[in-house]
Amino acid sequence: MSGNNGEEKVNHASNSKGISLPMTRVKLIMKSSPDVSSINQEALLLTTKATELFVQHLALSSFNNGSGKDQTLLYSDLANTVEEKETFQFLTDILPKKILVRDYLKLLEENPIEEADN
Amino acid sequence: MEGDSSTTDASQLGMPGEYMAGSHYVLQSQDDDCDESLHDHEEGNGSKENFREQDIYLPIANVARIMKNAVPQTGKIAKDAKECVQECVSEFISFITSEASERCHQEKRKTINGEDILFAMSTLGFDMYVEPLKLYLQKFREAMKGEKGIGGISVTEGLGEELTDDSFANQLPAGIITADGQQQNVMVYTTSYQQIPGVQQIQFS
Numbered sequence: 355m356s357g358n359n360g361e362e363k364v365n366h367a368s369n370s371k372g373i374s375l376p377m378t379r380v381k382l383i384m385k386s387s388p389d390v391s392s393i394n395q396e397a398l399l400l401t402t403k404a405t406e407l408f409v410q411h412l413a414l415s416s417f418n419n420g421s422g423k424d425q426t427l428l429y430s431d432l433a434n435t436v437e438e439k440e441t442f443q444f445l446t447d448i449l450p451k452k453i454l455v456r457d458y459l460k461l462l463e464e465n466p467i468e469e470a471d472n
Numbered sequence: 473m474e475g476d477s478s479t480t481d482a483s484q485l486g487m488p489g490e491y492m493a494g495s496h497y498v499l500q501s502q503d504d505d506c507d508e509s510l511h512d513h514e515e516g517n518g519s520k521e522n523f524r525e526q527d528i529y530l531p532i533a534n535v536a537r538i539m540k541n542a543v544p545q546t547g548k549i550a551k552d553a554k555e556c557v558q559e560c561v562s563e564f565i566s567f568i569t570s571e572a573s574e575r576c577h578q579e580k581r582k583t584i585n586g587e588d589i590l591f592a593m594s595t596l597g598f599d600m601y602v603e604p605l606k607l608y609l610q611k612f613r614e615a616m617k618g619e620k621g622i623g624g625i626s627v628t629e630g631l632g633e634e635l636t637d638d639s640f641a642n643q644l645p646a647g648i649i650t651a652d653g654q655q656q657n658v659m660v661y662t663t664s665y666q667q668i669p670g671v672q673q674i675q676f677s
Binding site for chain 2: 371372374375376379380382383384386387388389390391392393394396397399400401403404405406407408409410411412413414416417424425426427428429431432440441444445448449
């Protein structure tokens with residue numbers, strides 16, 4: 355896939371700084387915050403590095419927190435960790451607990467609500 | 473439906489699964505039909521639409537790799553877990569940035585600097601990252617200084633790419649490797665971490 359080639363180039367550039375995330379993309383996300391005018395190089399570097407630490411932290415915490423049976427990190431492990439750990443609670447809005455369609459339909463049958471227009 | 477890139481078109485935004493508006497639940501897809509490429513946001517040269525801050529993601533391959541290296545070797549990661557962390561990451565970045573930006577404004581400055589970021593992390597409950605980050609920054613600066621001494625060899629593209637298995641094994645003095653037979657001050661970063669619950673230390677080799 356041609357998309358991957360672009361990623362590879364970016365990865366190489368980042369690797370030599372000791373980071374495995376594309377800083378340009380990180381900057382894009384930072385800039386999309388309201389009222390952000392400019393970000394200096396050091397701030398970008400620290401944010402990118404911190405993001406790496408965050409991924410590791412979240413992944414490992416969730417993994418350890420999980421059922422541990424098949425050694426697989428599941429979405430539900432993440433959702434549970436976010437609910438339980440204070441540090442990750444800023445993520446609760448974007449990590450709703452999942453429900454299968456059929457269970458949701460069952461819920462609807464039991465508690466009829468007005469369907470929102472999709 | 474209007475053709476604006478709002479939340480209803482989940483696939484455009486690279487969001488996994490199907491979200492039910494107004495409920496507390498997310499529908500779980502029965503089958504794994506999400507195309508991997510959808511979750512890698514356009515590289516920026518494409519659509520110039522008005523993206524909300526949480527619509528921009530880091531490439532899932534990078535995120536997945538970091539996750540993989542963080543969990544025990546025998547561990548696996550579900551696909552929707554990777555996608556989820558991808559979104560969490562954008563949220564994290566925005567979270568930190570907003571806080572840093574606020575402090576910046578309070579001090580009547582326009583440019584967010586490193587201190588603002590570190591301060592934001594402390595304030596938001598990520599103070600466990602601060603020391604490793606300071607250490608990282610220090611070593612990075614040292615590497616940069618060294619670069620000037622050798623006549624401005626660029627420490628960007630091209631260097632540090634060839635990481636053999638050996639370089640992952642030992643901890644060499646930080647910041648010095650040999651590449652192409654020449655000694656250069658380059659920061660080489662291994663992705664193999666020591667497994668410390670909750671907090672990752674930074675290894676340099």
